[in-house]
Amino acid sequence: xxxxxxxxxxxxCYKAGRTIAPKGIMVHSTGANNPNLKRYVGPDDGLLGKNxxxxxxxxxxxxxxxxxVHGFIGKLADGSIATYQTLPWNWRGWHGGSGTKxxxxxxxISFEICEDGLTDADYFAAVxxxxxxxxxYLCKEYKLDPLADGVIIxxxxxxxxxxxxxxxxxxxxxxxxxxxMDTFRADVSKLLTANEADQPTTPTSSNEETIWNFLSxxxxxxxxxxxxxxxxxxxxxxxxxxLQNSYxxxxxxxxxxxxxxxxxxxxxxxxxxxxxxxxxxWTFWSRKQALLDFAxxxxxxxxxxxxxxxxxxKELQEYTAVxxxxxxxxxxxQASDAILTGYEKPADQSDAVKTKRAGYGQGYYDKYAExxxxxxxPTKSVDQLANExxxxxxxxxxxxxxxxxxxGYDYAEVQAxxxxxxxxxxxxxxxxTYTVVKGDTLWGIAAKKLGSGARYPEIKSLNGxxxxxxxxxxxxxxxxx
Numbered sequence: 001x002x003x004x005x006x007x008x009x010x011x012x013c014y015k016a017g018r019t020i021a022p023k024g025i026m027v028h029s030t031g032a033n034n035p036n037l038k039r040y041v042g043p044d045d046g047l048l049g050k051n052x053x054x055x056x057x058x059x060x061x062x063x064x065x066x067x068x069v070h071g072f073i074g075k076l077a078d079g080s081i082a083t084y085q086t087l088p089w090n091w092r093g094w095h096g097g098s099g100t101k102x103x104x105x106x107x108x109i110s111f112e113i114c115e116d117g118l119t120d121a122d123y124f125a126a127v128x129x130x131x132x133x134x135x136x137y138l139c140k141e142y143k144l145d146p147l148a149d150g151v152i153i154x155x156x157x158x159x160x161x162x163x164x165x166x167x168x169x170x171x172x173x174x175x176x177x178x179x180x181m182d183t184f185r186a187d188v189s190k191l192l193t194a195n196e197a198d199q200p201t202t203p204t205s206s207n208e209e210t211i212w213n214f215l216s217x218x219x220x221x222x223x224x225x226x227x228x229x230x231x232x233x234x235x236x237x238x239x240x241x242x243l244q245n246s247y248x249x250x251x252x253x254x255x256x257x258x259x260x261x262x263x264x265x266x267x268x269x270x271x272x273x274x275x276x277x278x279x280x281x282w283t284f285w286s287r288k289q290a291l292l293d294f295a296x297x298x299x300x301x302x303x304x305x306x307x308x309x310x311x312x313x314k315e316l317q318e319y320t321a322v323x324x325x326x327x328x329x330x331x332x333x334q335a336s337d338a339i340l341t342g343y344e345k346p347a348d349q350s351d352a353v354k355t356k357r358a359g360y361g362q363g364y365y366d367k368y369a370e371x372x373x374x375x376x377x378p379t380k381s382v383d384q385l386a387n388e389x390x391x392x393x394x395x396x397x398x399x400x401x402x403x404x405x406x407x408g409y410d411y412a413e414v415q416a417x418x419x420x421x422x423x424x425x426x427x428x429x430x431x432x433t434y435t436v437v438k439g440d441t442l443w444g445i446a447a448k449k450l451g452s453g454a455r456y457p458e459i460k461s462l463n464g465x466x467x468x469x470x471x472x473x474x475x476x477x478x479x480x481x
Contacts, residue, residue, distance in 0.1 A: 001133035002082040004330045006041055006048075008058040009468070013068035015060075015453055017441030018092040022142045023107040024151040025135055026096050026158060027184070028069065029170040035116040035123060037074040041084045045330060048084075049077030057086070060454075069095045073130050074114030081126045082331075083111070083134050089141070096158055097165030104163045108153075109138055115173060124177045132184065136191040146188040154181045207238045207305055211279075212368045214309045222369035224326040227335025228316075230361025231344055235281040241303035244276035244283075251275065259303035262292070270302070279308050280344065287315070319343050332365050333358040381477055382464050385409060386417040410464060436474040449478050 008014050030040070038048040042056030057068060070087045087093055089109055096104035104110075111134065113127050139146050146152050150161065156171040158164025174180050208229065215225040229238070236242035241259045248254060251273070253261065258277075261267035270292060276283045282291050291311055292302060300307040317323050322342040329335040336358040341349055385394075385404070394400045404411045434449060442460060447453035458479045460468070470476070 001130060001137060002080065002331065002333055003085065003134070003137075004045075004047070004082055004334070005085045006045055006058070006330070007088065008068055008086045010059050011057060011062070011068045012060050012066060012443075012453070013094045014087060014091065015441060015443030015456070016092070017444050019088075019090050020092045020106055022090060022109050022138070022144070024104075024109070024144060024153065025138055026104055026108040026110045026153055026155060026164070027131065027135075027170055027181070028095060028110060028112045028155050028167075029173055030112050030115050031169060032115060033117050035075045035114045035127075037072055037076060037082065037084060037114060040072050040074075040112065040114065041086060046328065047076050047078075047082070047330065067094050069093050069110040069112050071111035071134065072114060073111060073127050073134065075123075081130050083130055089138065096155060096163070099159060099162035099164055101162030104153075104158045107163075109142075113170060118173050118176055121177060124173070128174075128177075128179060128184075132187045132191055135184075135188045136195060139188065139192055140195070146185050146192060152181070152185050152188060157181060207240070208364065209368075210305065211238060211309065212364065214306075215313075218313055220326055221329060222365055223329040223332050224335045226332045226361040226365035226369065227329060227337075227358070228326070228339055228361075229364045230332070230336050230357045230359070231339040232279050233360045233364075234357050235276070235344065236279050238279065240279050240305045240308045242276075242278065242281070244281060247273075247275045255303075259301065262302045278303070279305075280312060290315070316343065332361045336361045381462075382413055382417045385414045385464075386421055389414060389418050390421065413464065432478045432480075434476050434478050436470050436472055436476060438472045440470060440472075442468055442470060445476070445478075455479070 032039075036049070038044065038051045038056070040057050041048055042051050042054070042058050044050045055063065062068075068087060070089055070091070070093055071083055071085045073081070073083050076082050092105055093110045094105060095110035096108065098105070111131070113131055116123050118124075135146065135152055138144065139152075144151050154171055154174075155164060155167040155169045159166045171181070174184070211229055211232070212225055215228060216222070220228070232238055239255065241255045243251075243253060243255045243258045248258075251258065253267075258267065262270045270277075271285050271289045274283060274285070277288065278291065282288050291308070294311045294314070295302045295304065295307050298304075298307050298310075316326070319342060322338050325338040325342075326335055329338075333354070337354055340346070340354060340357055346353070388394060389400065389404075394403050401411045404414055432449075434445060436445070442456040442465075443453040446456040446459055450458070456468075459465075459476060462477050462479055
């Protein structure tokens with residue numbers, strides 16, 4: 001699966017901020033002859049391509065409708081097939097309508113497959129496979145049985161039980177290529193079973209957290225870090241003293257004895273022995289020479305973890321195309337494939353190897369990526385900060401400016417309010433305060449308290465917020481109605 005993420009933060013559905021406990025997955029297809037993701041997903045992230053009409057769904061009411069799904073499957077600008085996640089999986093989407101027994105929106109994750117002219121067998125096979133992989137991933141994530149009644153359904157299957165509007169998709173498309181929702185569910189179950197049997201669980205290593213924190217600290221996003229680590233695990237199981245297993249017997253060394261022999265100089269053929277060693281299994285003579293020189297210059301063992309990480313980072317920056325991909329990575333697989341084909345370059349770079357390494361990386365992403373999400377910092381109001389400044393809590397002159405700026409506040413705005421207070425001016429109105437509760441969004445608060453969710457920017461401005469992130473217990477000032 002070629003999974004990317006571009007959340008529709010401008011769509012009214014996202015702004016509503018309602019969540020669900022996913023009980024199933026609804027499969028949609030777009031009903032229009034346009035297989036390009038850029039028609040629905042935007043703005044362009046460098047992979048999608050530019051939508052000249054700007055009619056993608058990342059806007060308040062796309063095409064004037066209240067509609068939003070959790071993901072799309074279709075073509076990138078280069079013609080390859082990808083999945084884009086467009087809502088958090090546990091967000092309530094606007095995709096299936098409702099019926100006499102309720103709404104599928106309250107229970108099911110949803111995605112759209114971008115239709116073409118419905119006759120291209122190669123395109124259908126590619127998006128069908130991508131959809132199977134997405135559903136297997138979601139079934140594993142939410143512990144769903146793909147064969148259970150009502151778990152994976154097409155939009156057309158939701159109408160009869162009274163939980164969705166009367167649509168035909170994707171029932172009008174699948175049979176043209178010998179498929180149905182029954183074969184789809186069976187294929188998802190088959191893949192899920194195969195994955196559980198064949199694919200390794202999330203790899204574990206005492207070094208993994210150190211490596212994750214090191215690479216994250218260098219500014220790589222979670223996709224890039226996970227992609228690198230999945231490859232390193234495949235190469236060495238994240239063991240910096242790892243000697244290529246197939247050579248242990250012929251050389252007569254273990255990992256530790258080989259490392260010690262190189263360190264003390266009793267083994268002198270480290271550079272030219274063509275044996276993989278270390279986190280990245282450095283093998284070519286010039287790279288091993290560079291690693292050896294780097295370790296000796298640092299006064300460290302050739303098998304020292306931190307030394308190898310420093311060397312790895314130095315070397316990665318020299319692989320400019322790979323490094324650029326890592327810096328802009330929007331999926332684990334994108335980063336993993338870049339490391340595999342552009343940095344590690346093993347003899348076997350098959351799709352199976354790509355999938356396996358990306359799978360290792362996804363395991364690390366699922367385990368650690370949440371730690372990369374910044375914890376929202378309590379944001380004080382401008383008035384509160386101004387009064388603290390007057391009390392002397394933030395120092396004076398340049399020190400005050402530096403401290404306020406470092407804390408994420410707008411120094412000019414705070415200082416202007418300080419001047420107003422000292423000159424005897426008061427606020428034009430007394431703001432009402434609201435305490436955020438779990439599940440609140442700025443859009444939802446504005447809709448509830450101000451009569452229109454579209455007024456949420458006023459709340460942001462009044463409270464000096466630089467993002468839409470709020471947290472339970474936070475006190476917000478509200479503008480007058």
